[in-house]
Amino acid sequence: MAEITAVTFKPGGKVYYFAPGNGEYSVGMGVVVETARGVEYATVVIPKCEMADEKLVQPLKPILRIATQRDEETHRRNNERKGEAMETVKEKIAKYNLEMKLIDCEFAFDGSKAVFYYSAPQRVDFRELVKDLSSTFHLRIELRQVGIRDEIKLIGGIAPCGRECCCSSCMPEIKKVSIKMAKNQGLSLNPQKISGLCGRLMCCLGYENDYYAEAAKNVPKIGSDAISPDGRGMVVNVDMLKMTARLKIEDKAKDLITYRDYPVESLKFRRQKSDDSADDAEFEEELSKLEQAVAEQTEEKPEKGDEPQNRNKFKKKKFNKNRQEENSDGAQSAQNRETKPSDRQNKNKSNRFNRGNRPNKPKNGANGGGNNAE
Numbered sequence: 249m250a251e252i253t254a255v256t257f258k259p260g261g262k263v264y265y266f267a268p269g270n271g272e273y274s275v276g277m278g279v280v281v282e283t284a285r286g287v288e289y290a291t292v293v294i295p296k297c298e299m300a301d302e303k304l305v306q307p308l309k310p311i312l313r314i315a316t317q318r319d320e321e322t323h324r325r326n327n328e329r330k331g332e333a334m335e336t337v338k339e340k341i342a343k344y345n346l347e348m349k350l351i352d353c354e355f356a357f358d359g360s361k362a363v364f365y366y367s368a369p370q371r372v373d374f375r376e377l378v379k380d381l382s383s384t385f386h387l388r389i390e391l392r393q394v395g396i397r398d399e400i401k402l403i404g405g406i407a408p409c410g411r412e413c414c415c416s417s418c419m420p421e422i423k424k425v426s427i428k429m430a431k432n433q434g435l436s437l438n439p440q441k442i443s444g445l446c447g448r449l450m451c452c453l454g455y456e457n458d459y460y461a462e463a464a465k466n467v468p469k470i471g472s473d474a475i476s477p478d479g480r481g482m483v484v485n486v487d488m489l490k491m492t493a494r495l496k497i498e499d500k501a502k503d504l505i506t507y508r509d510y511p512v513e514s515l516k517f518r519r520q521k522s523d524d525s526a527d528d529a530e531f532e533e534e535l536s537k538l539e540q541a542v543a544e545q546t547e548e549k550p551e552k553g554d555e556p557q558n559r560n561k562f563k564k565k566k567f568n569k570n571r572q573e574e575n576s577d578g579a580q581s582a583q584n585r586e587t588k589p590s591d592r593q594n595k596n597k598s599n600r601f602n603r604g605n606r607p608n609k610p611k612n613g614a615n616g617g618g619n620n621a622e
Contacts, residue, residue, distance in 0.1 A: 249301070250298065250299060250300075251298055252266065252267070252268065252296075252298075252304065252308065253265070253268040253292060253311060254293050254294035254297075255292050255293060256290060256291055256420070257288060257289075257290050257291075260416055260420070262421055264283075264290070265299070266310060266311050267308040268295075269310050271311060272295075273292045273296065273314070275292055275295060276291060278291055278292075278314070278315030278319065279292060279312075279313070279314055280312045280313050280314075280315055280319055280357070282309050285361075286357070286358060286360070286361075289319060289323045289357045323357065326354075326355040326356075330352075330353055330354070333355075333362065333364075336384060337364055338350055340380055340381060340384075344377055344380075347369065347370070349367045351365045351367060351394065352364075352365045352402040352403070353365065355387075359387070361390065362387045363390045363392060364381075364390070364392070365392050365398075366391060366393060367395070367399050374391055377391075378391065396447060397422055399446070400416065400444070401415040401416050401422065413444065413445060414451045415451055424454075425449040425453050429449075429454055429457045429460075430442050432457060432461050433456065433457070434488070460488055467488060467491065467512050468483045468486065468493055468515065468518075470486060471484075472517060474515045474516065475515065476497070476508075476514065476515055478508065479497055481496050481497035481498070483495060484496050484507070491511065491512045491513075492512065493510055493515060495507070495510060
């Protein structure tokens with residue numbers, strides 16, 4: 249275990265741990281600490297506490313001193329310079345016609361460096377802009393591109409719930425949020441209802457995700473079957489806070505449909521990813537009994553009036569079978585009567601050959617007239 253003091257560099261920002269040393273601190277007190285960027289001004293959020301060594305990055309840097317009146321004045325003056333510096337940088341961006349949106353800026357505690365945060369749809373070549381800003385402020389200039397979620401964290405705003413955005417007020421680190429969290433809580437998947445100012449999924453979806461993920465294992469799934477004290481029904485709605493389920497029960501004998509809410513403890517259903525095989529076996533046994541009872545009630549015996557109909561069906565099938573056999577025999581005989589096209593062509597050729605060798609008959613007037621002349 250190590251003794252630490254937690255501080256933040258911005259309101260609602262990430263919490264950093266430092267070695268407290270021999271000083272006495274209180275919440276909201278200003279201190280001067282040493283970081284990788286140099287000497288910085290910070291605000292105490294946790295005066296002193298003990299934390300496991302596994303959660304810390306050793307070695308812890310010490311707190312240099314409690315902020316003096318001069319340190320407080322320097323910090324206030326740096327904050328007052330932000331407004332004027334932002335206006336100057338916006339004019340320079342318009343001058344060079346760059347596609348970038350300036351979001352925020354901050355000055356180092358010792359006044360040696362200025363950092364400007366911006367967002368852009370693509371990479372921006374700002375080399376000429378940095379040279380111009382360095383000659384204007386006479387400081388070392390850094391430009392850092394941030395994403396849409398970090399942009400809202402820096403700017404802040406009013407969320408759809410009516411309160412200030414969590415990322416800029418009470419969430420030190422932006423955590424990963426997935427659509428599965430919304431499904432676990434039974435929320436509408438309409439993007440307009442589950443998205444924040446940044447256009448991404450709201451950070452608050454992860455606050456109660458652990459509870460809903462565990463509760464989902466102990467309630468029936470919507471659309472599945474469950475057995476209630478009043479009989480078998482289909483689950484149409486589930487309330488994970490009250491741990492109740494609404495069932496749709498159909499009574500086919502009375503032609504009646506009933507909707508009723510039941511406590512989850514009074515239902516028998518197939519559990520989702522459950523390790524308790526005994527409950528699932530009991531549900532399967534109860535379900536098979538109900539299905540068998542319903543099958544016995546709906547089973548109908550054949551009546552006497554149905555026998556002639558069955559006989560007529562058998563006669564009709566036999567008649568159709570005989571009819572098909574007759575059609576097949578007729579088609580086969582017709583095929584035998586037809587001659588092949590090749591045989592027909594050979595017969596025509598032989599007829600033409602015979603007509604060519606046959607002697608021509610004399611005409612009636614030619615031979616008779618010649619004889620008479622002689």
